[in-house]
Amino acid sequence: MKKLIECERGEKVRVLKLHAKDELKQRLISFGLMKEAIVEVLEQAPAKQTIEVKVGKMRLALRAQEAELIAVEVL
């Protein structure tokens, strides 16, 4: 188990748990970032401040602090 922010470019992972609270959790879910979702890390901004991931067919930008709250396992 690791955090989404720890994943490298090109890695594919499965979401295990969202540690986010309330509204942020709702937000992530409404974008399809929920348990069992398959996520691929596409791009990283300098110093991993922001990352771009792919969930299903959608690309999503996440700040490091948010990606920190998503527990994943590497596929």
Next chain:
Amino acid sequence: MEEKSCPVISKHIKVALVGQPNVGKSMLINSVSNAHLHVGNFSGVTVDKTEVLFDYKGYNFTVVDLPGTYAFTDYTIEERVTHDYLCAEEYDVIINVVDSTNLTKNLQLTAELLTMSKKVVIALNMSDEAQKEGIEINAEYMSELMGVPCVKVSAVTKEGIEKLIDTVLQKHQDKKVKPKLVFSEPVEEEIAQIVWYLDKHRFQSENSYRNIAINLLKNNKKTYEKLHDNPIWTELQPILIEASKHIELHHDSDDVKEAFAEEYASFNRGIVAEVLKQKVKQEKKTITEKIDSVLIHPLFGIPIFLFFMWSLFQLTFEVGAIPMDYIDAFFGWMGDTVGATISNEDIRSLVVDGIIAGVGAVVLFVPNIIILFIGIALLESTGYMSRVAFLLDGFFHKFGLHGQSFIPLVTGFGCSIPAYMSARILKNDRDRLLTLFIIGFMSCGARLPVYVLFAGAFFSPEMAGNILFIIYISGAMIGIIAAKVLKMTVFKGVDEPFVMEMPKYRLPSLKLIWHTVLTKTMMYLKKAGTFIAGASMLVWFLSNYPHNLALEAEYAQKIAVESSANEKQKLANQRSSELLEQSYLGSIGKFSEPLFAPLGFDWKMSVALQTGLAAKEVVVSTLGVLYSLGSDVTEGDNTLVGAISKNISFASAVAFIVVIMIYLPCLAASVVFTREAGGIRYFFYLLAFTSIVAYSLAFIAYNVTRILV
């Protein structure tokens, strides 16, 4: 469908257009309205919904385009608008627009819509694009599985639009058909339990028992409120608590909303697996991902962005300058021609020096405005905007801003009004207020004329584009620094998370860009014709009255005595400028001159700044009126640019630009700001904040330039 149906006897159908953001809803509404007719845009007090009216087969259709929403949450203001509308307003049918190329994600909202007991029609939009990607959707089978009609449409090729409207018509006449939304076994059991209970007590409701049960389990506030005062509540409550516990246990989560989202997702996966066939194997990397690997490259991303912005301002000046001479010449000719037909000296002066000079000064900049608007429209429609938000979030975050603040900020380069409104994408009120406060630092299109005028007056044409770029960038930088200061002092608090969809890159639709640019340009011209013309007349009046007959007579005598034509001209100019100083406007300018003297402004510039509080275009038209009336412009050099480079020192000009860059936008923008910020006190904060910053920075700029040059 061409014939107008009588609004009295024909029947009305009100349709709510709902969908996630970026599914082509506005495109769809454009193809519908183009095929039929009139688009009415009512931006209400807090609402941003578009209404389209048209007639079809004897029916009066009203289509309400609601802001895009990912789910039924109240996360952003836009989502709240849509949610409230769907729950509280009267309408007949919902058209749920979904993106065929991203069905699973889009159906997440659909699933929520289906629990509302409203008539729903699903529009499978972008079917042409899906086809290109090798995606095939069996719409008939999908309709059957979901229990709601699904129609393939394409807003671009207009395919299926008519069928969609026919289906809406049909659905409207149908009795309600129960949508088939199936949950997992444990959830279905709990639903059945509650339905049974409601049935036992013959609970009166418009919504079906099943939907009430689902909404109760989902902790839907509105459903709770309805049931709370009912006598059955005391018995229902323990059943609900028990049911929620079961569901949470089943999903290994302490959040029933999360559990339901997972339920929806698995239902949707099931539907998609049944109806969607991907014929062509997708490439490892989509085109969008390939472009992204360049445009949001960790090293090159930001330089590429800066290059794009620089090019835009170069183009704005270089290409925009080409037709300027013609426009200038046209208004000069118009002034002479019209002036020649008017014999009354006062009226001639009002028309020529007031209206034509004022409006002409503003119309002169239409080419620049058009180019700037095209640039912003391109940025918005290609999908690049989100990439910049991605690139800049790290940087912005350090200054207490949010990556998505970039979107209202860049919109602010066009006009502050839509920028203030688009700040709604920021959910956190503190972040939103902070962004609202610094939007004004992004120089809007109306300030462009002032910059172009001054850059043209003091720099060679080759340099002017760069100067323009520098002005815009330094405005933005000052804004960001101001944000940091505000964040550390006034807007302290937790940061809003950054979670944002990166849309697919799209080739911009020419039609859409044309439409956007045309509307905005017409608005600018309309403003020039009405508001600016009125203001010019006012400025003209204030600068011509009261008449000082004694002074006029004195000069008339002097001129009559003088023999050389040169001297006569000189005296005439002297007379005009002395009369101007005697006028109302002169008095205002003289009165406020001491205030602006430390910045190196003469009274004309002071007046122009004050009239600029109404609208920035008025700054140019005021300068136009003031310098065409009372300056010693010589023959052959009677343009405003010439007058400015002659009468204003470089240091004063720099200080003037700094003030224009920073101080309050226009009257209209201030009204919108006050509304969006939520109180008149914020307006006074903004007024004080911008005035102080503008004055101090202009003071520094004036003195530094004076020492250096």
